[in-house]
Structures are given as structure tokens and as C-alpha cells.
Amino acid sequence: MTQNQRYDLVIVGGGTAGCILAARIAANGVHPETGEKLRILLLEAGPDFRGEARPGYGIPLRRRAFTNVPQDFTGNPRYAMRGGSRILGGSSVTFGGQSHIPFPADYANWNYTTGVDWTEENVAPAAAEVRRVFNVHADPEESLSSGQMRFRTVSRSLGFDVQAYEGAKKNCILCGFCGGGHMCKYDAKMSTLITHVPDAERHGVEILTNVMAERLLFQGTRATGILYTEDGEERLVEADNILLSCGAVQTPALLWKSGFGPRDLLGSKTVIENLNVGRRAHCHPENYIWALFPEALKDGDRGWNAGTYFLHRMNRYGHDSLFFQDSGMGGLAPPDQAITSEFTPEFGRETKEFMKVGRRSIGRVVLWTNPKEAEGYLDDQLRLIYETDHPMVMRRLTEALDIAEEILQKMGAIRMTPKETLLKSIRLPHLASTCRAGTDPKTSVVDSRFRCHDVDNLFICDAGVLPRTSIGSLAMAVATVATFAAQRMVADNFS
Ligand SMILES: Cc1cc2nc3c(=O)[nH]c(=O)nc-3n(C[C@H](O)[C@H](O)[C@H](O)COP(=O)(O)OP(=O)(O)OC[C@H]3O[C@@H](n4cnc5c(N)ncnc54)[C@H](O)[C@@H]3O)c2cc1C
Known part of the structure; x- marks a missing residue:
């Protein structure tokens, strides 16, 4: 990154949603005043596994680097953080590979819960794109x-x-070791590292990996920049627009660290109050x-x-x-x-x-x-407390x-x-809704167009914005909503 360069958009979190948003906004958006190509920076906490994406074949060096055993990723802070995976491509690199495009009832549920206009009809083009790009199909x-x-x-x-x-795979040899939190040795699992990172780079997105966003800076109701650490050094990047895609646990964590959240939790550190950050969590008992x-x-x-x-x-x-x-x-x-x-x-x-x-x-x-009614919240250690x-x-x-x-x-x-x-011993997978979208600022964090109710130029899109978790498994629902969000953000801000 060039020092002191200002970006049109900084995306924090290069995971499932973040990489889709980076690729699609870079491909389709332009600066609204100059009409020029957008300057976009993607900040990702985890490493990048470079190499030409060849689904079903993989990269010889990487095939040797990883076993098909989950210990490579789970419990290893190099590749995992609370709530998901820490790697360019995020949890899509390590998810089980099986997933549903949202059901019609998901759209009805989201609309019922918080009034978002993410109807089946509105989201249909995004859902079709996700099915095609991730090659979602039955075995x-x-x-x-x-x-x-x-x-x-x-x-x-x-x-x-x-x-x-259905699963998101291509040229899969059916070795079947795609579950349990690890990478596919052969790149047959359709993670955003394969599907969207190459596009993002082709369209000029600068990707900084192994950097941790620590805090957002605000001036009144505008976000002005992000403090992040790289090799132990603190750095600042300034941006006209900021988009958070750190996942349903880490986005609330970053907002809390920045003083944005419930006053009962943040006390005198509150900069911007919103009761719903890290609350209203929803998942699948x-x-x-x-x-x-x-x-x-x-x-x-x-x-x-x-x-x-x-x-x-x-x-x-x-x-x-x-x-x-x-x-x-x-x-x-x-x-x-x-x-x-x-x-x-x-x-x-x-x-x-x-x-x-x-x-x-x-x-x-x-x-x-x-559940219709049961909900939960993240405690100050980022543990999920849920009404099981x-x-x-x-x-x-x-x-x-x-x-x-x-x-x-x-x-x-x-x-x-x-x-x-x-x-x-009820398990709690598919966490969503910790920064949920909705029409009422009193019960949500962003609006239907992914813009924070309380900050003019701050956007959020990851599993946390879903008003409720999806009825089936979550990854392709997040991918669908992110593809839809990219369309809306381009139309609203980058046309
Ligand atoms: C092990 C595992 C297995 C799963 N299996 C399935 C499955 O089989 N089917 C299914 O449908 N769903 C599954 N899921 C759920 C699904 O994968 C996730 O819900 C979805 O991928 C979440 O997408 P996201 O964009 O919200 O977050 P993520 O994809 O997790 O992306 C968040 C990104 O932000 C980065 N980040 C976080 N904080 C910071 C920071 N401060 N600074 C910079 N970067 C940061 C992270 O490193 C990460 O890359 C699984 C999840 C996991 C973790």
C-alpha cells in the first residue's frame, strides 16, 4: 500500500462476503463524481494462499502443505479466530462445502423479522449468480x-x-474430506479464494493480508479511517467509505473496540450508541x-x-x-x-x-x-450466550x-x-444477526441497503446482517446476500 493514500472504499475482512463484495464492486462500480475506476483496499487478518486457482487440481505446493485433517485450521490461531477462519477467503475456505441457496421462506422470514425488502424477486439475480459461480449442485x-x-x-x-x-464444488474427486473445518487440498471446494479473489485482483483491488483492523475512527457521524496492525506496527488508512465484513463475531468486536455499540457494555467508551451491535444473535440449536x-x-x-x-x-x-x-x-x-x-x-x-x-x-x-423467538448475544469475551x-x-x-x-x-x-x-449438549452453528439489517434503527444496525443507521459512510455485510440465520446451512446464504449487497452498493454509491 502506498503510504497516506486515500481509498474510495476500504473493506475490512476478506472472507466469504468481503471477497465477493471486493470483486463485484471493483468490477461494476466507478467513482460517482469522476467516473474513474474505484480505489479499493481489502484488509484481511489471515494469510493469502497464492497460486492459480485450478478447481479439482489445486496447487502442488499447497497440496503438500496441508493434510486433510482439521487440526491444521481449528485451534490454530494462525488460521482461526472466534467465529470463523482467519485466511483470505475466510470461512468459505474451511466450511463443509454443503450449503443451500436461500429457500423462499428465508426471504419471507427476513422480511417478516425486520422489514428488509430482500424479497425472493429482488434477490433472484444474485441467487442465480451464486449458484453458477460456486457451482452449487447435488452430488x-x-x-x-x-x-x-x-x-x-x-x-x-x-x-x-x-x-x-447441495454443495459448492467443482471437479470434485469425492475424496469427501471437505468437512470439519479445513481447506480442500485440490481446491475443488468453491471458496471465495477461488471464485472471487482472482477477479478482485484483476479489477485492481489492493489486498493486504496478515493485517488486523483494530479500530475505526469517527468524526461526528462519519467514519474517517481505520487503525490496523501489520507486523506489530500500528498503521492508519483513510477512506471515503468503509465496509465491514469480518463475520458475525468479529464485526461486532471491531465495532465495540471503536466505541460503537450498546452503552451498557461500552460505558464511557461509547462513541456511537446502538443497542443491537453483538445482540439479537440467531443460530441453529x-x-x-x-x-x-x-x-x-x-x-x-x-x-x-x-x-x-x-x-x-x-x-x-x-x-x-x-x-x-x-x-x-x-x-x-x-x-x-x-x-x-x-x-x-x-x-x-x-x-x-x-x-x-x-x-x-x-x-x-x-x-x-x-427458532422464531430464541435469540442470544455475544458476551465481553465474544462467547455466544444463547437461549437453548x-x-x-x-x-x-x-x-x-x-x-x-x-x-x-x-x-x-x-x-x-x-x-x-x-x-x-446442544450445538450452536450458523451464527447470524449480530449486526442485523432492518428498517427500524431501534432494532437493527444497518438498513436494507447495508448502510449503518448511525454512520453515513459505514456499511456492513457478512453473516451478521442477516435478520435471522437461514433455514438451511449458511454459507451460500451469506454469499447470496453479499452478491446482492454489491449490486445495491454499486447502484447507490458507485455509479
Ligand atoms: C469450520 C466451519 C465449517 C462450516 N461449515 C459450513 C457448511 O458446511 N455449510 C454452510 O453453509 N456453512 C458452514 N459454515 C458457516 C459459513 O461458512 C459461515 O457462516 C460464512 O462463511 C460466514 O461468512 P462471513 O463473510 O460472515 O465471515 P467469514 O467468511 O468468516 O469472513 C470473515 C473474514 O474477516 C477476517 N477478519 C475478521 N476480523 C478481522 C479484523 N479485525 N481485521 C481484518 N480481518 C478480519 C477473517 O480473517 C475472515 O477472513 C461453516 C463455518 C465454519 C467456521
Whole structure:
């Protein structure tokens, strides 16, 4: 970066949303007064894995740098931070690769919740672009394991409408080791590192990696610049417009550090008050129900695939609906998960035998609900505090576990994780809504056009702006909303 250069737009966070916004605004936007190309800077906390994107082949050096084991990324602060992955491409580099373009009920839900005009019709071109660019599609039927076939047959016999789950992959060799928080060795997983970073660079976006934005600077109701650290040194960059895309945890964190947020949390450090920053969090209270079968459910050749899913109790808005997936029926549990499974013999040769062939007989149903009422917030350590004991969450998850148990029993399972254990260990994936968009400044942080209610030239777009988490899994919903946001930002600010 040239010192003291001023940018038309600085984007903080080069993740799923940030890279899409950088690429699309750079490609389609111009300076509104001069008509010239925009000067855009992207600041990203994590490293860049450079090299020509060749989906399905990857980059030989990178293939050697990473194993298909999640420890490379999880718990390693070089590549992870609270709420997601710290790498150019963000959580799209490490997500499970399975994801839904928003359902019609998602648009209805978002509109119902905060009044945003993100209708199915308005967002349709963005959704179509995401489907094409990320190559979102179902796995071929032949890739379903015998366990997945059995899940589908039994669920259909119980009256559920089972559909093919979709994934964002290209030239995938179905090694299946794309889940659990790590990079695809072959670049077959369609992360924004593959889909959008090359475009962003081609259109002149300057990308600074391994830099951490520490604080925004405000003058009245305008954001004037960002203080960030690079190699331990603090630096300042000034901008006419600032867009935050640090994810549903780190965007609120950055705003809080800048004095923007709830006064009850920030006290005398409050510069701009907004009650909703880091609050109104929404996610999927979720359970994994593991089961042991007397025979193998899968061939053991690979990890997971997209498989199948069904929705239950769907209504117009998807409120309190139930989502079931055969995740874990398709591929082997990775060794680190299998060895600690409740079904693994504790000691000796039996353990070895189980790890070698026995783990082909473990299956899993994943289920979650999409609460209408339950919400949460980030505490001062950025931990998510959520109403998992909300009566509707408990009622729905209990019902879902009953259904999953029935399916697994009919599939022939001989042991399952007890329901009581599961209800005490609810997982909370797909965090959204911590800076949610809405028409009422009292209950939201940005408006329907992604502009902060309280600061003229500050925009936010990442998982945090969704008024509610999506009914299915989240990544492609974030990508769709980011593609839509880029269209709106170009129309409003860079035409
Ligand atoms: C391990 C994992 C598995 C998942 N699996 C699935 C799945 O199978 N299917 C699915 O649909 N969804 C999945 N998700 C969820 C989905 O990937 C995320 O919800 C989505 O990608 C979030 O996008 P985002 O743009 O909000 O944030 P991110 O993609 O996380 O991007 C945020 C970026 O901001 C950067 N950043 C943060 N703070 C700063 C700062 N102060 N300065 C500079 N840069 C900063 C980060 O390094 C990161 O690159 C998964 C998520 C994770 C983490």
C-alpha cells in the first residue's frame, strides 16, 4: 500500500462476503463524481494462499502443505479466530462445502423479522449468480452410500420429503474430506479464494493480508479511517467509505473496540450508541445423533458428501421448522472423532479393529431447528450466550430427536446417543444477526441497503446482517446476500 493514500472504499475482512463484495464492486462500480475506476483496499487478518486457482487440481505446493485433517485450521490461531477462519477467503475456505441457496421462506422470514425488502424477486439475480459461480449442485446419485440410501428410503416411508443436499464444488474427486473445518487440498471446494479473489485482483483491488483492523475512527457521524496492525506496527488508512465484513463475531468486536455499540457494555467508551451491535444473535440449536449399526453403512473409501436432507413443520416463514440431514452416513468419521466416539472399544486390539473397519458401521443424523423467538448475544469475551433452554427450542429438538431415533431404529441401529445427553449438549452453528439489517434503527444496525443507521459512510455485510440465520446451512446464504449487497452498493454509491 502506498503510504497516506486515500481509498474510495476500504473493506475490512476478506472472507466469504468481503471477497465477493471486493470483486463485484471493483468490477461494476466507478467513482460517482469522476467516473474513474474505484480505489479499493481489502484488509484481511489471515494469510493469502497464492497460486492459480485450478478447481479439482489445486496447487502442488499447497497440496503438500496441508493434510486433510482439521487440526491444521481449528485451534490454530494462525488460521482461526472466534467465529470463523482467519485466511483470505475466510470461512468459505474451511466450511463443509454443503450449503443451500436461500429457500423462499428465508426471504419471507427476513422480511417478516425486520422489514428488509430482500424479497425472493429482488434477490433472484444474485441467487442465480451464486449458484453458477460456486457451482452449487447435488452430488451424483452413485456417490450415496448404502447408509444414505437406507436413510432416504426409511424417511420417505415415514412420509418425509427427502431431497438431495447441495454443495459448492467443482471437479470434485469425492475424496469427501471437505468437512470439519479445513481447506480442500485440490481446491475443488468453491471458496471465495477461488471464485472471487482472482477477479478482485484483476479489477485492481489492493489486498493486504496478515493485517488486523483494530479500530475505526469517527468524526461526528462519519467514519474517517481505520487503525490496523501489520507486523506489530500500528498503521492508519483513510477512506471515503468503509465496509465491514469480518463475520458475525468479529464485526461486532471491531465495532465495540471503536466505541460503537450498546452503552451498557461500552460505558464511557461509547462513541456511537446502538443497542443491537453483538445482540439479537440467531443460530441453529443443533444435535448430532450418532448410531451404531451391526454392519457397515459405507465403503470406507472416503469422507463425507452432501447426501440428503428433509424439512419438517415448514411454514411460510420457516419459523421453528426442523431440518434433518444424513450427514455422517456417507463417509468415515475422521480418526480424531472416531477414536473418541462412545461406540469405540476402549482398549487394545478391539480398538484397532474398530478404527480399521468397525467405524464404517457408525452413522449420524444431524438435526436443527430455526427458532422464531430464541435469540442470544455475544458476551465481553465474544462467547455466544444463547437461549437453548427456550421452551420452543426444547420442544422442537425433542420432537426432532424422536423422529431421528425412529428413522435410525428402522434403519437397523443397535445403539444411539441417549436423547437426555443430547439435550444437554446442544450445538450452536450458523451464527447470524449480530449486526442485523432492518428498517427500524431501534432494532437493527444497518438498513436494507447495508448502510449503518448511525454512520453515513459505514456499511456492513457478512453473516451478521442477516435478520435471522437461514433455514438451511449458511454459507451460500451469506454469499447470496453479499452478491446482492454489491449490486445495491454499486447502484447507490458507485455509479
Ligand atoms: C469450520 C466451519 C465449517 C462450516 N461449515 C459450513 C457448511 O458446511 N455449510 C454452510 O453453509 N456453512 C458452514 N459454515 C458457516 C459459513 O461458512 C459461515 O457462516 C460464512 O462463511 C460466514 O461468512 P462471513 O463473510 O460472515 O465471515 P467469514 O467468511 O468468516 O469472513 C470473515 C473474514 O474477516 C477476517 N477478519 C475478521 N476480523 C478481522 C479484523 N479485525 N481485521 C481484518 N480481518 C478480519 C477473517 O480473517 C475472515 O477472513 C461453516 C463455518 C465454519 C467456521
